Amino acid sequence: MIGPILFSVFAVAAIAGALGMLFSKNPVSSALWLILTLFCVAGLYLTLNATFIAVVQVLVYAGAIMVLFLFVIMLLNLAELPRLQTGDGKRFLGYVGACGIFAALMITTSSALGVLPEPVSVGVAAETGSALNLATLLFTQYALPFEVIGILLLVATIGAVMLAKRRFV
Amino acid sequence: MEITINWYLSLSAILFVIGVLGVLFRRNVIVILMSVELMLNAVNLTLVTFSQSMGDAAGQILVFFVMSVAAAEAAVGLAIVIAIFRNKLTVDVTQINLFRY
Numbered sequence: 001m002i003g004p005i006l007f008s009v010f011a012v013a014a015i016a017g018a019l020g021m022l023f024s025k026n027p028v029s030s031a032l033w034l035i036l037t038l039f040c041v042a043g044l045y046l047t048l049n050a051t052f053i054a055v056v057q058v059l060v061y062a063g064a065i066m067v068l069f070l071f072v073i074m075l076l077n078l079a080e081l082p083r084l085q086t087g088d089g090k091r092f093l094g095y096v097g098a099c100g101i102f103a104a105l106m107i108t109t110s111s112a113l114g115v116l117p118e119p120v121s122v123g124v125a126a127e128t129g130s131a132l133n134l135a136t137l138l139f140t141q142y143a144l145p146f147e148v149i150g151i152l153l154l155v156a157t158i159g160a161v162m163l164a165k166r167r168f169v
Numbered sequence: 170m171e172i173t174i175n176w177y178l179s180l181s182a183i184l185f186v187i188g189v190l191g192v193l194f195r196r197n198v199i200v201i202l203m204s205v206e207l208m209l210n211a212v213n214l215t216l217v218t219f220s221q222s223m224g225d226a227a228g229q230i231l232v233f234f235v236m237s238v239a240a241a242e243a244a245v246g247l248a249i250v251i252a253i254f255r256n257k258l259t260v261d262v263t264q265i266n267l268f269r270y
Contacts, residue, residue, distance in 0.1 A: 007172045011180045018187040030200050048221040060236050065243045072247045076254050094193040105182035120224035128224050149237045156241035163248035
């Protein structure tokens, strides 16, 4: 009985955070709303019994990435910008496109209604999402992609330092 | 009432569309980057949902890699924002039109 309640609370809070990010004027409050959404997504991972990914979500997203965003916002001396872009024709086109994407996603979701196989039991799911199982896969079957991701992060760090340091005339 | 995986997929669709709206309608480059992060999160939620409901951990390995790529993207994107801000003193995408003409 606790499952549906937890899901509803996290889902409503996640959508509220996303809308707050979309509509708040100040970039700092946008970032704080997004942190609420990221925490709620971590909670949703917990309701799915994906414990390892939930912890990584809090550490990497809510911890590292959002601190980086907040740091850059504070670093730049930002003027207040108008909240949303103007331009009527383009704006209407944007709404139509977003509604189209939403409709396509919902049609796909509803067409999956009877087709998908039955979910596995809670015990199996908890074992699937455990750190032990994921680490075993990560260091055996997916060892090469894991190393390549390390190289990617190194290159991104070097590139970020170079871009932020150099003065483009 | 049972929460099936369709609920998670619908929530993911809603979050993704909010991210799309943010990319289309906001003017601040930093908020646009945050919207991209939101879209990546929506996709991650879908991957974890399918992975957990089928008992196959490969989807969560992919989520791990998506998170790493998102971190790299945020670092490089924000460095580019800082470099642009040094030259033009703005983060308004309607003002950053160097390649337009």
